[in-house]
Amino acid sequence: MATLREIRRRIASIQNIEQVTDAMRVVAAARLRRAQENIVATRPYAEKLNTILGHLISQMDAEEQALTHPLLETREIKHVCIISVSGDRGLCGSFNSNVIRTTTERIEHYQESGADVTLICIGRRGQEHFNRRGYDITDSYINIFRQLEFQTAVDVVHEFEHLYTDKKIDKVEVVYNNFKSAILQTVLVEQLLPLEPEIPEGDKLFLDYIYEPGQVELFEMLLGKHLNMQMWKVLLDSNAAEQAARMAAMENATQKAKELIDELILQRNRARQTQITTEISEIVSGAAALEG
Amino acid sequence: MLNRSFHLEIRTPEQLIYEGDVTSINAPGVEGNFQILAGHIPFLTALEVGEIRIRESETPQLMATSGGVFEVLRTGVTVLVEAAEWASEIDVERAESALDRAQAQLSANAPDLNRPRAEAALARAQNRIKVASNL
Numbered sequence: 001m002a003t004l005r006e007i008r009r010r011i012a013s014i015q016n017i018e019q020v021t022d023a024m025r026v027v028a029a030a031r032l033r034r035a036q037e038n039i040v041a042t043r044p045y046a047e048k049l050n051t052i053l054g055h056l057i058s059q060m061d062a063e064e065q066a067l068t069h070p071l072l073e074t075r076e077i078k079h080v081c082i083i084s085v086s087g088d089r090g091l092c093g094s095f096n097s098n099v100i101r102t103t104t105e106r107i108e109h110y111q112e113s114g115a116d117v118t119l120i121c122i123g124r125r126g127q128e129h130f131n132r133r134g135y136d137i138t139d140s141y142i143n144i145f146r147q148l149e150f151q152t153a154v155d156v157v158h159e160f161e162h163l164y165t166d167k168k169i170d171k172v173e174v175v176y177n178n179f180k181s182a183i184l185q186t187v188l189v190e191q192l193l194p195l196e197p198e199i200p201e202g203d204k205l206f207l208d209y210i211y212e213p214g215q216v217e218l219f220e221m222l223l224g225k226h227l228n229m230q231m232w233k234v235l236l237d238s239n240a241a242e243q244a245a246r247m248a249a250m251e252n253a254t255q256k257a258k259e260l261i262d263e264l265i266l267q268r269n270r271a272r273q274t275q276i277t278t279e280i281s282e283i284v285s286g287a288a289a290l291e292g
Numbered sequence: 293m294l295n296r297s298f299h300l301e302i303r304t305p306e307q308l309i310y311e312g313d314v315t316s317i318n319a320p321g322v323e324g325n326f327q328i329l330a331g332h333i334p335f336l337t338a339l340e341v342g343e344i345r346i347r348e349s350e351t352p353q354l355m356a357t358s359g360g361v362f363e364v365l366r367t368g369v370t371v372l373v374e375a376a377e378w379a380s381e382i383d384v385e386r387a388e389s390a391l392d393r394a395q396a397q398l399s400a401n402a403p404d405l406n407r408p409r410a411e412a413a414l415a416r417a418q419n420r421i422k423v424a425s426n427l
Binding site: 041208212 | 305308335338370372
């Protein structure tokens with residue numbers, strides 16, 4: 001049985017932990033709100049970009065649509081680039097470990113089929129994990145989530161686009177946590193290159209534009225913008241998912257700390273009572289001995 | 293000559309930069325700068341790194357942009373740019389340090405240098421400095 005003093009010390013230390021985890025929960029909640037606002041803010045741009053792509057495609061004939069753009073080219077898969085999006089910090093449940101596990105599975109999958117794999121790591125957790133185990137890392141981006149900028153997405157795209165058009169890699173896919181809701185995040189694997197344009201519904205009623213430069217050049221440029229946008233969405237989603245995961249993890253931790261404290265308080269009271277009882281019975285028996 | 297203004301919307305992936313009625317807009321097209329007035333026919337073009345100038349009334353408002361898409365429809369003009377900054381909000385010091393960084397990278401010419409990326413960064417920084425000085 002722990003002594004009274006020991007129990008008191010444990011209660012104090014768990015109360016400290018509870019304060020910290022609760023503060024972290026509040027911070028994560030605030031960051032989650034901001035991350036969700038970012039996702040919403042990007043929607044009109046994405047929709048408009050898709051509408052313009054749709055307008056453009058509706059004006060192109062089948063021959064022009066079957067483009068031989070370098071980003072649409074499918075090759076035999078010998079070199080794969082996987083973009084692994086984790087977080088910079090821990091204490092967010094299985095957020096990082098899920099991404100790392102799925103990335104590893106994908107790497108093994110490609111290696112079994114005889115392709116070699118190179119990684120682009122976003123987030124310190126993944127970078128450290130794969131670096132320590134000697135994986136081939138082409139590039140890594142660390143500490144980008146604190147101040148998330150669209151330019152970062154553009155930089156990442158630049159990096160793998162350039163490798164793809166140089167034919168150093170034949171496929172690019174991204175592994176990240178998809179933000180479904182504040183309580184649900186799932187790991188997704190998505191192919192970025194070669195682009196498989198889900199051709200938006202052409203708007204047949206749309207009247208033609210004047211184009212400058214030609215339709216094809218514009219289409220190619222829009223594909224590039226579309227890719228940047230996809231990468232940007234991945235970063236925003238992963239950021240929101242990380243904050244949501246951390247919020248849930250910290251809420252659990254706070255809850256557990258509370259339960260533990262309740263239990264310890266009970267123990268403390270019991271120990272105190274025992275002590276008092278012992279003292280009283282000592283006094284009583286002492287008095288009895290004197291009287292005796 | 294009634295109704296000489298038209299609706300304009302300028303967006304980046306991060307936010308809405310401008311929405312309102314203007315009488316003209318000048319933008320840096322890939323085939324040269326151009327100006328759009330009310331009543332233009334539908335037009336789609338790509339934008340270069342450069343300066344956008346909009347006019348609500350007499351005084352023009354300036355912003356630096358890093359390129360994007362420019363669409364004119366009967367209902368108005370939409371500009372989708374990946375980055376845009378009002379001239380008055382440009383941090384010249386930051387732009388200059390970005391310029392120095394890009395120049396240093398290009399002149400060092402390391403073997404793993406991503407040249408297009410460094411050149412794009414250089415062009416963006418030069419443009420921001422230029423637009424800020426045009427204010």
